[in-house]
Amino acid sequence: MRTNFSTSDKIFDYVNYALLTLLMIVTLYPFLNTLAISFNDAKDSIRGGIYLWPREWSLDNYRYVLSEKSIYNATVISILRTVIGTVVTVFCSAMVAYAISRQDFVLRKFVTVAFILTMYINGGLIPNFLLIRDLNLLDSFWVYILPGIIGVFNLIIIRSFIDGLPESILESARIDGAGDYRTFFSIVLPLCVPVLATVALFSGVFQWNSWFDVFLYNSSTIELSTLQYELQKILQNSNASMTQKTAGDAFAGAMQNQGQVTPTAVRATMTIVASVPIIMVYPFLQKYFVKGMMVGGVKG
Amino acid sequence: MEKVEVAETVHYPKKSPNKFLQFLKQCGKQHALLVMTIPFLIWLFIFKYLPIWGWTIAFQNYRPSKSFAEQEWVGFQHFAFLFEDERFLRVLRNTLAMSGINLVLGFVTAIALALLLNEVRVVVFKRVVQTISYLPHFISWVVAAGIVQQTLSPDGIINELLLRFGLIKEDILFLGIGEYFWGIFGAAHVWKDVGWNTIVYLAAMTMIDPAQYEAAEIDGAGRIQRMWHITLPGIKSVIVVLLIMNIGYLLESGFEPQYLLGNGMNVDYSENIDIFVLKYGIAQGNFSLSIAAGMFKTVVSFILLFAANNIAKRLGEARLY
Numbered sequence: 001m002r003t004n005f006s007t008s009d010k011i012f013d014y015v016n017y018a019l020l021t022l023l024m025i026v027t028l029y030p031f032l033n034t035l036a037i038s039f040n041d042a043k044d045s046i047r048g049g050i051y052l053w054p055r056e057w058s059l060d061n062y063r064y065v066l067s068e069k070s071i072y073n074a075t076v077i078s079i080l081r082t083v084i085g086t087v088v089t090v091f092c093s094a095m096v097a098y099a100i101s102r103q104d105f106v107l108r109k110f111v112t113v114a115f116i117l118t119m120y121i122n123g124g125l126i127p128n129f130l131l132i133r134d135l136n137l138l139d140s141f142w143v144y145i146l147p148g149i150i151g152v153f154n155l156i157i158i159r160s161f162i163d164g165l166p167e168s169i170l171e172s173a174r175i176d177g178a179g180d181y182r183t184f185f186s187i188v189l190p191l192c193v194p195v196l197a198t199v200a201l202f203s204g205v206f207q208w209n210s211w212f213d214v215f216l217y218n219s220s221t222i223e224l225s226t227l228q229y230e231l232q233k234i235l236q237n238s239n240a241s242m243t244q245k246t247a248g249d250a251f252a253g254a255m256q257n258q259g260q261v262t263p264t265a266v267r268a269t270m271t272i273v274a275s276v277p278i279i280m281v282y283p284f285l286q287k288y289f290v291k292g293m294m295v296g297g298v299k300g
Numbered sequence: 301m302e303k304v305e306v307a308e309t310v311h312y313p314k315k316s317p318n319k320f321l322q323f324l325k326q327c328g329k330q331h332a333l334l335v336m337t338i339p340f341l342i343w344l345f346i347f348k349y350l351p352i353w354g355w356t357i358a359f360q361n362y363r364p365s366k367s368f369a370e371q372e373w374v375g376f377q378h379f380a381f382l383f384e385d386e387r388f389l390r391v392l393r394n395t396l397a398m399s400g401i402n403l404v405l406g407f408v409t410a411i412a413l414a415l416l417l418n419e420v421r422v423v424v425f426k427r428v429v430q431t432i433s434y435l436p437h438f439i440s441w442v443v444a445a446g447i448v449q450q451t452l453s454p455d456g457i458i459n460e461l462l463l464r465f466g467l468i469k470e471d472i473l474f475l476g477i478g479e480y481f482w483g484i485f486g487a488a489h490v491w492k493d494v495g496w497n498t499i500v501y502l503a504a505m506t507m508i509d510p511a512q513y514e515a516a517e518i519d520g521a522g523r524i525q526r527m528w529h530i531t532l533p534g535i536k537s538v539i540v541v542l543l544i545m546n547i548g549y550l551l552e553s554g555f556e557p558q559y560l561l562g563n564g565m566n567v568d569y570s571e572n573i574d575i576f577v578l579k580y581g582i583a584q585g586n587f588s589l590s591i592a593a594g595m596f597k598t599v600v601s602f603i604l605l606f607a608a609n610n611i612a613k614r615l616g617e618a619r620l621y
Contacts, residue, residue, distance in 0.1 A: 012523045016416050020429045023413070026491065027432050029457070030447040048455050096340050099333045106326050111337050114344055120602050123351025124594035125574070126581040131351045147347055150340055180332035209440030212556070216582070232442045235449065235560065271446050275439045282438045283431050293499045 031275075034268045038062070042265035061269040064261045070222060071230055071270070078208060078227040081144040085207040090200050093150050094192060097158035098184050119152050132217055139221040143213060148206075154199045157292050161195035162188060198292030201285045205278055231270045238263055358592040378592040388576065388593065394482075395572040399553035401486040403546050409490050410497035411539065415527050417498060418505050433495020441492075445560035448488050449475065475561060481569040485557055500542065501535050508534035541612050548608035551597045573597050 032052050037045055038061055040054035049055075065071055099105055100112050123131070128147075137143040169191070173183045189196075211228035218224040282289075327334060358378055360371040382388045413433070420426040436444060450456055452474040462468045474480050512530050521529065555574040562570035571579075573593060581590030
């Protein structure tokens with residue numbers, strides 16, 4: 001449109017691009033720095049001065065981390081809870097969302113209100129803990145899946161999506177004699193793929209990133225630990241060591257005796273292992289979650 | 301699936317004397333929908349409503365070994381204790397301070413970034429900035445806390461830069477100084493979510509009529525003036541709604557960053573209600589006091605959220621659901 005830029009407009013542009021570039025640097029630098037440290041020789045890293053590129057390339061950190069039995073096991077659990085948790089919540093949320101999107105459903109109001117009320121009110125940490133204990137779910141894998149079968153936010157965005165589908169499609173399915181199961185499985189589900197992708201992304205990220213439920217419910221069962229919780233334990237150690245120098249040195253010494261690694265190197269490597277799956281996936285689902293945010297964030 | 305007919309939409313004007321019978325009839329017709337929802341209603345009841353029963357513990361001197369009937373009831377004693385407890389009042393202060401900082405910083409930075417992004421005309425550049433700025437939102441707080449720790453550590457980049465530019469003489473142990481915690485917390489939140497928070501504003505900006513910009517340009521308005529007089533007013537209603545909604549979450553200052561970045565040296569500033577609940581409840585086993593604190597938070601949040609939602613509704617804007 002505009003053909004003649006004034007000088008002040010040009011200056012504005014330069015400043016703007018500079019600021020946004022700075023933002024990108026601030027956002028990316030910690031990741032690139034961590035990546036560089038994870039690929040650098042652990043002993044060499046102690047000298048400091050590693051920024052964006054490894055000084056002495058080495059895969060030892062990854063060899064060490066991936067050969068740890070506990071970390072291998074935690075990776076498997078992380079993957080399992082992400083896959084199972086996501087599939088279950090996407091499917092179940094879609095089912096309930098379909099039911100409450102049907103204007104004539106007898107329990108429509110009741111179900112909607114019952115779910116939405118839980119956004120405002122919840123028992124809180126301790127009552128939930130007692131519930132899980134009383135249900136005998138402590139130290140079990142299912143504590144990762146069962147409490148999150150349906151997310152209210154998921155329910156809302158799927159329902160809004162179904163509401164936005166052309167009524168004529170559902171109408172004609174009904175006229176053709178399709179029952180509710182049929183309509184749901186062969187018409188609504190396929191049409192909802194975009195919104196289901198959004199929900200799957202949110203729930204997958206949530207499951208993959210969770211560590212608190214592991215800490216709270218399963219911390220005594222090492223076989224059920226997840227990557228994030230293992231990383232959290234490492235961080236907690238180094239946080240403690242930062243404030244108490246001597247203890248930290250002891251910890252560092254203990255780790256060094258095990259081989260060629262240091263706490264800093266292990267932490268960096270674990271950070272990369274724990275975040276790479278997400279970094280690989282989210283850019284490709286960008287258009288979906290941006291839409292999902294818009295529906296869920298401000299809904300008329 | 302076989303024999304069901306769900307053909308007509310339901311409003312046929314048959315006069316049925318018995319409403320209940322009609323209801324049952326409809327249920328029979330919609331049995332597929334019932335099968336699809338009732339198991340989840342049961343799930344909802346068990347996992348979301350049943351725990352609320354646990355609030356009764358806040359009114360007892362709870363002993364895990366005793367049955368419900370045998371518990372000693374003490375009324376509001378635990379609540380009274382909370383509000384005389386110096387530690388709880390400090391925790392409350394920290395909660396309000398951190399969510400307040402979060403609210404203000406979060407809004408200002410997200411709106412500013414959205415305004416800047418909106419002025420970018422090179423589509424590819426805009427796309428790249430956006431994609432990168434969403435990244436920290438998706439990583440876990442565990443990873444983010446690790447990054448914050450690393451960045452602020454004595455051999456981290458911040459200390460190094462400050463030293464190099466001569467702003468400090470020796471390394472600062474940022475996370476070891478309580479007074480810095482709120483600032484670190486706010487900055488960490490901005491780093492993690494500023495890009496993500498622009499999504500809603502950028503969406504709102506696309507709804508602004510381009511003719512307004514053209515008219516302003518003809519009138520000689522510069523870029524900054526257009527931003528200030530057109531773009532910002534254009535997203536005003538979204539800002540107002542989000543602001544009101546966020547006030548509803550004033551007691552929800554989060555849990556993970558405080559827990560992960562907190563340590564013995566900054567505990568006076570990092571401990572919030574959620575951590576208080578966790579420490580008293582799980583670590584010390586004082587369920588009654590811990591639940592009282594949690595219940596206080598939930599009830600106040602409930603009131604705030606309802607008020608916020610109603611105000612937003614009255615303003616004729618979008619609302620939470």
